[in-house]
Amino acid sequence: MKTLRQFLVILAFTFAGEALHRLLPLPVPAAVYGLILLFAALQSGMVPSSAVEDAAQFLLRIMPVLFVAPAAALIESWPLLAGAWLQVLTIVAVSTLGVFGVSGVVTQALLNRLAPMDSKTEVHHG
Structure with a gap:
């Protein structure tokens, strides 16, 4: 429930x-x-x-x-894509690398931004 x-x-x-x-x-x-x-x-x-x-x-x-249904639809659409497979593959590769790059930059920026906050909230036992 x-x-x-x-x-x-x-x-x-x-x-x-x-x-x-x-x-x-x-x-x-x-x-x-x-x-x-x-x-x-x-x-x-x-x-x-x-x-x-x-x-x-x-x-x-x-x-x-x-993702199974979209993949099946893509396979079903192969006759339409067959003539442009190189263009589709290029677009997929470039956009994937772009997403990786942007995600990495944003994640790194957030980690750098949060790092000073983490050091302020640390409790030091000594």
Whole structure:
């Protein structure tokens, strides 16, 4: 019952994202709106992490299964892609490397920014 309640919390933010997507004339996917809303609610303390933790862990564990349908659709679309496989492969490789690079830079910047805070909160026993 607890996990079902947690899924409903996540689903509520998903629906709120859908509503925002319909209301705002921006080219942002509804799922992104929902994630931003959930993140803001978690960060502000409006929603405690315990309200979604088990459901989120479950979704993370089954994430690879969620890619099966898109992969099957891609295989089904092979006749359309066959003529442009080199371009598609190039786009995938470049965008993957771009995501790796941006993720690394952002992560490093956050770690550097948080490092001074960690040293201030350290307790020294001596």
